[in-house]
Amino acid sequence: MKNLLAKFNPPKTVSEDFIFSVHEILGDNRSMINPKLATNIQRFAKQKLNTKDLYASEKLSANKILLADYEYWRNYIDNSNNPFYTAVRLAVAGNIIDYGAHSVNGDIKEQIKDLINTPFAIDKSKEFKKAIDKAERILYLGDNAGEVFFDRLLLETIRHPKVTFVTRGAPVINDVTIEDAKQVGIDNICEIIDNGFDAPSTLLEFCSDEFKLAYNSADLIISKGQGNFEGLMNEKHPNTFFLLMAKCEPMAEMLGCSMNDLIVTQLN
Incomplete structure (x- = not known):
């Protein structure tokens, strides 16, 4: 504050x-x-503070910085030995872009590059790939602006025909809104909706009917970030994968990992 x-x-x-x-x-x-x-x-x-968006300038800046390097990251994924795995790694590493958790310091690109080769502390990426291949409808829950650029790269790599990308219902911290998602081109890849609420999370009881319908209709939920994990970890959707960085000690302890570890997991 x-x-x-x-x-x-x-x-x-x-x-x-x-x-x-x-x-x-x-x-x-x-x-x-x-x-x-x-x-x-x-x-x-x-x-x-008499503003509708506390981090408007930071979000715009993060999106612009990463968009400027689109060709670099697209080629990085496409030329790797396993484009899917590389895209997932980048999507999870992008979770570092979080002004609420004070995890952004200095050069975003360099921080992402430093994280790319960090092994996942929990790695269910193979199961994640199988779930995507089987899914008919995917709901992708976004987390932060800036990070949403790497969500775009993962969505481009997945190339699934029926994905809905979800943003927050109103600006909160630097979490992604519909405007932020459109700025990085998510709307050119899939449908975008918001969840109807301004929490830095997905709290089903407060979300819109439109979102709840999409959530219940999807046979695969891709949940980005610790905030969404906190909101959904006790929900009963049968097929949810969480892609996140553990950003506090209590959450790391609950997951059985260390703070700042990168994770792809599924709760049953």
Whole structure:
């Protein structure tokens, strides 16, 4: 939150009230699940700082930076020994682009390149490939702007005829919106819908009827990022694969891995 105050530089009285109120929200909602708590804080921040999109410039910048290197990454995948596996690795590595978890520092491209050769701590990519090949309808749950560029590369590599890509219902942190997804060309590959809610996650009870219909109709869910994992890990969809980086110790402990590990997993 200090970074937001430095960015928007509100009057001192607003800053002090903002910090006090955020601590109050945290103290009063200790039992609330993290994605819902983050939603409440983000809504409060947008109200206090008088903006609809706290990270609009960062999202635009991340998308532009990565789009400029499209040919580099497309060739990197296509010329690899296993294009599918390489595209999955890039899609998971792209999960580092997260201003909410403070995981972005400096050159995005260099950070991705450093992660490409990091082995998956949990690797169910073979099972993932089989599930894609069998699926008739795929629902792909996006996570962050910038990262969505690598989702595009994976979707291009998969070349599945019936994929629906899902964004957040409104701006929250640097999570992907329909506008962000269109900026990197996802709309040229598949249908895009939003989930009807502004959590940095997928919380089914709050999502739109349109999204719930798509979710229940899909025979494969591809869920990107820790936020979506937190929202869906206790749901009962029979075929969900999670592609993420473990960004906090409690989540890493629950998954049986270390913080910042890269993961492709399926919960049964």
